[in-house]
Amino acid sequence: MELSTTLFGIAAMAAFVLPIVYLQGMQKKKEKKLYAEFLQLTQEMGLKLTHSEVWNYVYCLGLDVQTKKLVHFKKKGETHEIELIDLKLFKKCTVNKVGRTVKTNDGPVTVIERLQLSLSPLSAQSKVQNIEFYNADESSSVTTELPLLAKWEKQINEVLQA
Template structure:
């Protein structure tokens, strides 16, 4: 091979790689900017989130393990909704989903966590992870809801083990 072919190959490759890299960096920066209000809100409530997830630029959930508090944040219309749940008051957690069948395919309309509370005015709390009206396509929200359900279930079972 001669050097001009190698140089042309490198330039052609750069024409494809550089824009993709630029777009990825821009998306990462946009997500970090969108995530900051979620982290600021948790800090305002005095929470130190050891574990947290942020998705679709409008949903966030986190766990303050030292205080055993779950923080949920949803910013749909520019007015954030914030909810703090004491995990000591949660007696059960389940992944709650609404879907319909269409030609053998399952189409999800909503995915969330339902927390059953003990000794509270409200018997349960629903934390949406995916709503069709907000987001058109699933991007792993079901898996994320299942992961957070497992985290909450682990907290419940470890609390019961300490009480025994």
């Protein structure tokens, strides 16, 4: 009797664990494919990335410290957007949180709609350059974006000060 209970418990546990392990493997594979595509594009641009990051299986960001170039890559389905930003044209990088306040029974709550890095230009006539890290229209929740924003803000500002 105890053997059958133990076997049933193991089978039930496997039924829950195996799909999770499978999904994580598929997500890692998707992330590696996205990163490989990103690296190929940056190599074609002649960049040697010093720092790079992939998140949410959609975004990639790379920094070539030598040339002071930043590459932002976003893949939506089969299409992709890539921005090459010359950091020599900017003086400061800051975190920009765009949100709205929603009234709830527990009081007002701020809902984050977009997270981005904002690059302030050297010239007053130039526009601020925004680098998207999160968009509520395309993703359901903020996960790893806040620590990434802080990390990249610091790295970019170090390059801008050099």
